[in-house]
Amino acid sequence: MRIEKHPILTFETKKKINFTFDGQSFIGYEGDTIQSALHACGIKKLSESIEHHRPRGFYCAIGNCASCDMTVNNQPNVRTCITLLEEGMVVLSQKGKGVL
Amino acid sequence: MMTNKELIIIGGGPAGLTAAKMAAEAGCQVLIIERSPALGGQLIKQTHKFFGSELTYAKTRGFDIAKLLIDDVMKFKDKIEIMCDATVVGLYPNHEITVYQKGVYSKFKATAIITATGASEKFLAFENNDLPGIYGAGAVQTLMNLYGVLPGQSIVMVGSGNIGLIVSYQLMQAGVKVKALLEAAPKIGGYLVHASKLRRLGVPIYTSTTIKKAIGKDFVEQIETVELNEKWEMVSGTEKLIDVDAVCISVGLSPLHQLLSMAAVEMKFVNELGGMVPLINENHETSYPNLFVAGDVIGIEEASSAMIEGYLVGLIAANRIGYHHPHYETLLQSYHDQLSNLRSGPFGAKTRIGLAKLRGETHAR
Ligand SMILES: Cc1cc2nc3c(=O)[nH]c(=O)nc-3n(C[C@H](O)[C@H](O)[C@H](O)COP(=O)(O)OP(=O)(O)OC[C@H]3O[C@@H](n4cnc5c(N)ncnc54)[C@H](O)[C@@H]3O)c2cc1C
Ligand code: FES
Numbered sequence: 001m002r003i004e005k006h007p008i009l010t011f012e013t014k015k016k017i018n019f020t021f022d023g024q025s026f027i028g029y030e031g032d033t034i035q036s037a038l039h040a041c042g043i044k045k046l047s048e049s050i051e052h053h054r055p056r057g058f059y060c061a062i063g064n065c066a067s068c069d070m071t072v073n074n075q076p077n078v079r080t081c082i083t084l085l086e087e088g089m090v091v092l093s094q095k096g097k098g099v100l
Numbered sequence: 101m102m103t104n105k106e107l108i109i110i111g112g113g114p115a116g117l118t119a120a121k122m123a124a125e126a127g128c129q130v131l132i133i134e135r136s137p138a139l140g141g142q143l144i145k146q147t148h149k150f151f152g153s154e155l156t157y158a159k160t161r162g163f164d165i166a167k168l169l170i171d172d173v174m175k176f177k178d179k180i181e182i183m184c185d186a187t188v189v190g191l192y193p194n195h196e197i198t199v200y201q202k203g204v205y206s207k208f209k210a211t212a213i214i215t216a217t218g219a220s221e222k223f224l225a226f227e228n229n230d231l232p233g234i235y236g237a238g239a240v241q242t243l244m245n246l247y248g249v250l251p252g253q254s255i256v257m258v259g260s261g262n263i264g265l266i267v268s269y270q271l272m273q274a275g276v277k278v279k280a281l282l283e284a285a286p287k288i289g290g291y292l293v294h295a296s297k298l299r300r301l302g303v304p305i306y307t308s309t310t311i312k313k314a315i316g317k318d319f320v321e322q323i324e325t326v327e328l329n330e331k332w333e334m335v336s337g338t339e340k341l342i343d344v345d346a347v348c349i350s351v352g353l354s355p356l357h358q359l360l361s362m363a364a365v366e367m368k369f370v371n372e373l374g375g376m377v378p379l380i381n382e383n384h385e386t387s388y389p390n391l392f393v394a395g396d397v398i399g400i401e402e403a404s405s406a407m408i409e410g411y412l413v414g415l416i417a418a419n420r421i422g423y424h425h426p427h428y429e430t431l432l433q434s435y436h437d438q439l440s441n442l443r444s445g446p447f448g449a450k451t452r453i454g455l456a457k458l459r460g461e462t463h464a465r
Contacts, residue, residue, distance in 0.1 A: 001249070001250045001253070002248050002249055002250065003244060003248045003249070003250055003274050003275065004275075005275070006248075006273060006274060006275075007273055008147045008161070008273065009147060009245060009248070011248035031247070032247060033137070033247065036243060036246075036247035036249045039243060039249050039251075040247075040249040044232040044233055044318070044319040045232045045318045045319060046232070049230070054230055054231075055231065055232050055317075055318045055319065056230070056232065057231070057232025057233060057234070057235075057319065058232075058235065058239060059221075059223075059234070059235060059236055059239060060220060060221055060236050060238065060239050061235070061236070061238065061239035061240075061242040061243055062135075062136065062220075062238065062239070062242060063135050063136065063187065064220040064221075064356065065220070067230075075203060081239075081242075082135060082136050082137065082185075083185075084137050084185070
């Protein structure tokens, strides 16, 4: 969900960006990170933990904790909270360590 | 391939930006490396008006201060080079660094380095604390104030320091229901003005209460709270369930020391400063010559002190490289004075004691 009304900030409508997450099509906006776009679409579970396969979401949103790592365009362990969304990105939730 | 630079600044928050401006003003060539897509550090997500002195833009909203500092840097286009979306992943004692940017690693060597990487949010231990939907307060701020995305619809805030109080208010401004604010201590941690504002808006603040566990399968749907006695033990029978779709953790920050630890500079654990911090001299220089530090990375404080430290260290580092600022002596004195001024009041006590401990002064007060 996106903020519609805010007393201090204004959010202009920006250009749409198409991407896929686990094979499904989604839309984000210019300026989004992969993680903010997914969250706005209601996706909270980004990946699974390496050993116990517990669901993983983001935690710090500034690139510190690795909790938001996903596979993007075939590259594993991408910090999705600081990586800007780009047209046509193929985003996959990561189960395990990720294969290079 | 190795690229040589005069001064490299790691981190483009208030400390890094002010350091860059001052060093460039002295004549130095500077490279700023910033991990996020944008410069400004913590400031770009702060929608409230800042406290502090006029020199450090008090009463201006955080994101507007960021704009001012970025404008200052942009005035030195011929001197300051900026790499965003670029993370320093290695810092070595010979002033070499490794940078990761968009899938590519590159190496740089500098005459001097300023580390201004800021801080990271602490985690809190409780059952299921790794469920999606449990976020740091800074993360929630980033999501709403920077990207315009709501973290959830009904939230519980854990921690009543200034950040917990301010972010709760910002959540309400964005239209999120703050169901409760929990504080483990018997008293509210932050300023009472902020707490009263929340109470007036109907947010219940429960002191001596903490989160016992989070409940949910793929993401948090409910939390269980519990009261604490004077010995900070959980009082059984006081458990309560609250339905939420997000939990916000605001239990403090600790300096982002990993890079410095990697460079094997001398470090020390100082509780008052937030955790592991590098030993420094009065020039903000670490045990490794020409490796300087500024801002929250040497102790959790404020944007105002981060900015003054940045100016100070930028001045000193440029001088070391051979660029003597025309007003070096006056500025140096003025920044030292401003810093001790900032830390002189009751709210500066923690930093004062912490810094004294860091310098090994035994009679720290
Ligand atoms: C909710 C909240 C309210 C606040 N209110 C106030 C207030 O009213 N008044 C006030 O004075 N202060 C306030 N502060 C504190 C203030 O924001 C911080 O003290 C200040 O931002 C610290 O500046 P800094 O430059 O040291 O670090 P930061 O602002 O954290 O900047 C560090 C930068 O370094 C980058 N970085 C980190 N690691 C790397 C790496 N490896 N490679 C490249 N880049 C890296 C980060 O991305 C970041 O941009 C508030 C903070 C919060 C969270
Ligand atoms: S959420 Fe912490 S690194 Fe992305």
